Amino acid sequence: MGPDTVLTVAEEAQLEKWIIEKALLGFPMHPDELKDSVQRVLKTINRPNPFVDDRPGRKWLKLFLNRHPKITQRSAEIISKARASVSEAGIRNWFQELNEYLQHENCAEILNDPSRIFNGDETGLQTCPKTGKLLGPKNYRNFYEIASGPEKECITVLCTFSAAGDSAPPMVVFPYKRIPRDIAVSFPDDWGIGRSDSGWMTSATFYEYIANIFLPWILKRHIKLPILLLLDGHKSHIGMDLYNLCTQKGIMLYCLLPNATHILQPCDVSVFKSIKVHWKEIVRQHKQKTTKSITKNTFIPLFKKAYEQGVQPSIIKHGFRKCGIFPFDADAVDYLDVFRKEEKNKKIILINKILLMLVNTRLR
Template identity: 50%
Template sequence: MPKRSVYDSDLVEPAVQDVKTGKLSLRAAAKKYGVPKSTIEFKMKNPGHKDTCGPPPILTAKEEYVLVEWIVELAKRGFPRKKEDILNSVQKFLLENPRPNPFKNNRPGDCWFKAFLRRHPSIVQRTSEAVSSASACVSEADIRKWFAEIKIYLKSKDIDMEDPSRIFNGDETGFQICPQTGKVFAAKGEKNVYSIEKGSAKDNITVMFSFAASGIMCPPMIIFPYKRIPEKIAVTVNSSWGIGRSDNGWMTSETFYEYIKNIFYPHLIENNIQFPVVLFLDGHKSHLTYELSLLCNELNIEVIALYPNATRILQPCDVAVFRPVKMGWKKAVRQFYEEKPGEVLNKTSFAPLLEKVVTEVIQPNILINGFRACGLFPFSPDNVDYSKCLGGTNKSVRVNNLYNFSFQLMI
């Protein structure tokens, strides 16, 4: 019996694509990828043919190849996927692309997952090294390593980091309708000092901001806790700002998708920003959806995850913007009640008051200085204030930090 060739099945598809597109000859592709010429030829003639015995998989070979690329790419970029994440993605894909399958509610089970791993030996289950105790473990060495990896990645993508108008940082923050009053004056020895609240202390409204290293602010998005936003609230929001909604008023993956598509991207087009652009984000789960990955790839937006638990060091929003904005908000709320003692600050009056605060507080020099202090523009680890690092300088943390889901879905 002739000896069977041993090769990585995950390399067959890229070899076939290189030959089809004319990038490589059949012989060159076989040599580069270690796949027999006969296998490449067979796959080109029989693209739907599977390699294993038994019934065909539910996903086609090409669909599984895209899934593998997605998993590998995310692991490289700071967001390694767990088993549940992969099964969720496949379930969503099957719901959107119906076909006969034995799964309950289109969700694959353990048997499918094990078979998937057998078909793709390049994917293995690993134990990721978590960054524990929050930022207490972040060291200067960790951050410098992050900068080095990002620099290599951006260079490989031929992305220009010399234009501040193409470098952005985005994050969401919450505003209390009734902020804490702070210290007040009362008679000496008085044990019980109260301040009557004129609004709900529990009401908190989330707002999504994005800023450019050039000192420009993108239109924010206010996220209200409604299933359907009342018209009396919607009309109070500046027409250039975004209005989002979620059940609890927090940022969700759906809301963040709408922000990128309907607010952030149109702002780039309106201001003639050259693509691709770089958007630095933290690792919040709302930034990690499959749909967003396709959108960012389509819109030429390169999203990069900041080093875990280091946003207080690396994120301009946290370093330079949110603190003065929150202070300005508290001051504005006090003035509101002083000038309108009979009124109550609520969701209807929130947007106009916030717009006033943002206009007064967020100035170009604050944003420019924030990006410089975080080392994001100019892109240099030497500009970072390492006195904020509480971790030991000899601690080595493996960084999976790049994120843009830049794979192509060709199905």
């Protein structure tokens, strides 16, 4: 009944499949993300529609959900950081769910091949990091150090590593509409140059990285497809274009357990620590050689040195092994560290309850 839908039956079926599969992979979608995706599709195909600026509203969303009863809309439960603490049971369940998902997709053999298991994440590098304590007279209070660059400037870098110890070319993101020539010519030929208004990773820059940097690197090295790419759910920026690309090309995206990236993400556990240690050393050496500040124009050559020194196959492999990703083993995780954090959170909750009781008693 009624007029035809703006999107075809096939297009809506594709949206339904995207929403369901994205949720199963650990990336549930916000309604605004769906509306944004439809807007991009309509602007691309230039199809007439009744929407303002080609973007559907609440009525369209309600009717879309009515047409696709497999999808439901629920309010997210807001929980405190203490309640969101990670448990051993939660971590082991994540390992089991990933294994079951790969078996369902007939791809369980990926877990036995380190060259097909990847972890990607972004990190920020300060142009003026703290380089440690300084030496001087014992009773002299005014210890100053000339900043090597804008004190609060932070440049985003996206990196991807495999369990085999390989590192895909990174992408560095700058807050520009158009990358200045001086910065562009400073990049290694195979590195990615990203740009966004904020200088942070966005859906568009993440898509560019996968399509133009990561995927060509995979194909050039003749790595067997499909591959598994583990991502932090808070930073993955998975749009419909990226989902379709990865599905077609054999890149299986899967979300790491929320609030557990410090335990399960090799990038955080080992590699980024190594990069930042060497970055601080490069900055320290730079200060000794010149008084010139580290700027966006001079960042890449210096960071390249830190990246090459900090990213070693042994360090990458150690991260995957410590996280239990490869070899795939939930028992490899340091659960004592998890328990320590749980006990700390319990103590904080107990202390807060006692303080609240004392305050209420005084008020009475």
